[in-house]
Amino acid sequence: MARKSGSHSDITGPRIRAAAERLIARQGFAAVSMRQIAAEVGVQAGALYLYTPDKQTLLFDLMREHMEGVLAAWEAVDKPADPLGRLQAFTLFHIRYHLDRPDAVFISYMELRNLDPGNYEIIAGLRGAYEDALEDILRQGGETGDFRVPDVSLAAKAVIAMLNGVNTWYREGGRLSRDRVERIYWNMVRRAVGA
Amino acid sequence: MARKSGSHSDITGPRIRAAAERLIARQGFAAVSMRQIAAEVGVQAGALYLYTPDKQTLLFDLMREHMEGVLAAWEAVDKPADPLGRLQAFTLFHIRYHLDRPDAVFISYMELRNLDPGNYEIIAGLRGAYEDALEDILRQGGETGDFRVPDVSLAAKAVIAMLNGVNTWYREGGRLSRDRVERIYWNMVRRAVGA
């Protein structure tokens, strides 16, 4: 039966996910205990099991929600028709979206090895789909002559690795503004693919 | 008193480090127990404490040895005088050296958060020194007009992130040879810095 909005579990569920995300990003999945997460939320450990069947599923759900969120958000982006414009849109989108969710990003590529094999396959599939989106742009640009990429798959991996790197050092209020970071990275991406 | 070569501890020490490196790279530091490492070596857990004061130090030593190894190896590389040649040497060196030590590389940037604060500072310092080596090349190339990099620090981080990415997907005997990977990445690095 559907619960009315405002009932307790509509509050506690998200609070558990938020606490788990923050703690796991900081300490790592294996190093965070269910009791720690529960304490952060303000409940006893047993209460967590009203919202997740086990610790593994809690991690998996965090990662799945993040990856599905990335894919859906990229789908929703208004994309130019030309390859150069699309690549720029991808670059700026990636930096922005990831900088807004540092904990989820960190977890989604640091905790892959803590997933059960079945769960790993699902997350790896979602990652692949995101990479495919970039590959499509690079392939299109290769065909039109806008880009010079000898290997589309490899170039996509290189670009994503470079963009992911931003999350490891960028700090709000630091030496460089987001806009400036985005501009510099866009320049490097553009040149890296020979455009 | 110095032990004769062939005595037991000259064998066991390195075997512990090798086992620890392999296991930690696969499962993560927090998820690997001293008993697991000992079993891999073929001794009881207590014997490990003849070679390391505790688990934390075991991790720290692995990371320190790796980082010092990278720095020493780069020092030993025969480096051209011109910026373009130096950047190429750095790129090829980085890919090769890191592909030869996937476990140590993986540990050295995945397990940073499991270091005690003091140990973290030391490892971060070594990482910084390596990044500085690349920054020096980029700065030199910027001054000579060989490169066009609006921000040397940011460009260095971007290049290293891109190169590190190779380790996440490259498999010996896969679709692309090392030589081909090195060539393609060198082309992307070269263009990314505007050379």
Next chain:
DNA sequence: TCAATATCTGAACGCGCGTTCATTTCAACC
């Protein structure tokens, strides 16, 4: 108001953890 239901507590379960240490094994030397 009262029963039904959702939510949470608090104690308990077996287990494996990092680490210590008295004891045993065993190779090297005189």
Next chain:
DNA sequence: GGTTGAAATGAACGCGCGTTCAGATATTGA
């Protein structure tokens, strides 16, 4: 062959883990 000392064992320590569940508590709907 007996002595020495390093190397390794194996049992033990207290502790926190993930998970379960009977019971208490709070909220809802009639």
